[in-house]
Amino acid sequence: MYKKITPKVVSAYVECPRKAFQLMFADDKGIPNEYTQSLEEDTDKNRRNYIATLKDKYPIANPTVPHTAQEIQKKVFETPLETEDFLASADILTKVGDSTSLRKLNYSHSLVIGTHKINKQQKIQLAFIGHILSMYQKEKPMSGVMIAMDGKSHKVNLAPFYKEVDLILEVLKQWRISPKQAPSVILNKHCSCCLFQKQCEKIARDSDCLSLLGGIGKKEVTAVRLNIDQAQLV
Numbered sequence: 001m002y003k004k005i006t007p008k009v010v011s012a013y014v015e016c017p018r019k020a021f022q023l024m025f026a027d028d029k030g031i032p033n034e035y036t037q038s039l040e041e042d043t044d045k046n047r048r049n050y051i052a053t054l055k056d057k058y059p060i061a062n063p064t065v066p067h068t069a070q071e072i073q074k075k076v077f078e079t080p081l082e083t084e085d086f087l088a089s090a091d092i093l094t095k096v097g098d099s100t101s102l103r104k105l106n107y108s109h110s111l112v113i114g115t116h117k118i119n120k121q122q123k124i125q126l127a128f129i130g131h132i133l134s135m136y137q138k139e140k141p142m143s144g145v146m147i148a149m150d151g152k153s154h155k156v157n158l159a160p161f162y163k164e165v166d167l168i169l170e171v172l173k174q175w176r177i178s179p180k181q182a183p184s185v186i187l188n189k190h191c192s193c194c195l196f197q198k199q200c201e202k203i204a205r206d207s208d209c210l211s212l213l214g215g216i217g218k219k220e221v222t223a224v225r226l227n228i229d230q231a232q233l234v
């Protein structure tokens with residue numbers, strides 16, 4: 001059976017394709033560092049506190065998507081979203097419109113984060129959850145909400161991110177069909193916070209990877225390699 005694609009893997013791809021590959025296929029899941037641990041703790045804490053305040057307002061909250069008209073609620077919390085390919089959880093689903101017809105029900109979604117500022121990876125996660133949600137309901141949510149560490153809500157237009165999510169999912173699905181080697185190590189600005197930092201630095205050192213030189217990215221590494229290859233042909 002294929003491994004399910006999760007928000008963590010999709011957002012990791014934005015930082016570094018190798019990280020996404022390792023999260024999906026490697027037995028060694030890396031070493032959590034201080035930053036990732038405290039980010040997860042802050043996210044959990046913020047989610048718990050925020051949802052607790054909402055549950056006071058919406059006391060009949062049910063953790064599953066409603067199945068009968070009697071169960072239709074304005075908000076539902078921590079709803080598992082699982083399809084053949086994907087596995088995620090929607091922190092908060094908010095009913096859109098006044099319809100009580102189950103066939104016309106639409107929900108928008110919110111993601112609770114553990115930071116004050118919103119970054120691109122978090123927006124991609126929100127869009128990925130919107131992508132899964134669109135498989136349960138008629139309409140694709142065109143926006144979602146991010147709840148930042150200070151409890152403030154930020155509306156995010158998801159339209160620009162859906163295309164990127166589609167492209168990432170194409171790659172990830174292809175990997176599942178025929179997983180090849182992990183993408184090469186290209187050290188980058190995300191490495192210092194990455195679970196795989198130690199193993200990638202070792203690979204880079206052992207192979208004299210050009211990206212060990214500060215500030216060199218994927219494009220530059222490819223250009224330098226091409227120049228070396230061409231020089232060797234002369």
Ligand code: SF4
Nearest residue numbers: 016019191194197200
């Ligand atoms: S340590 Fe750097 S190169 Fe390795 S997986 Fe993480 S982000 Fe990618």
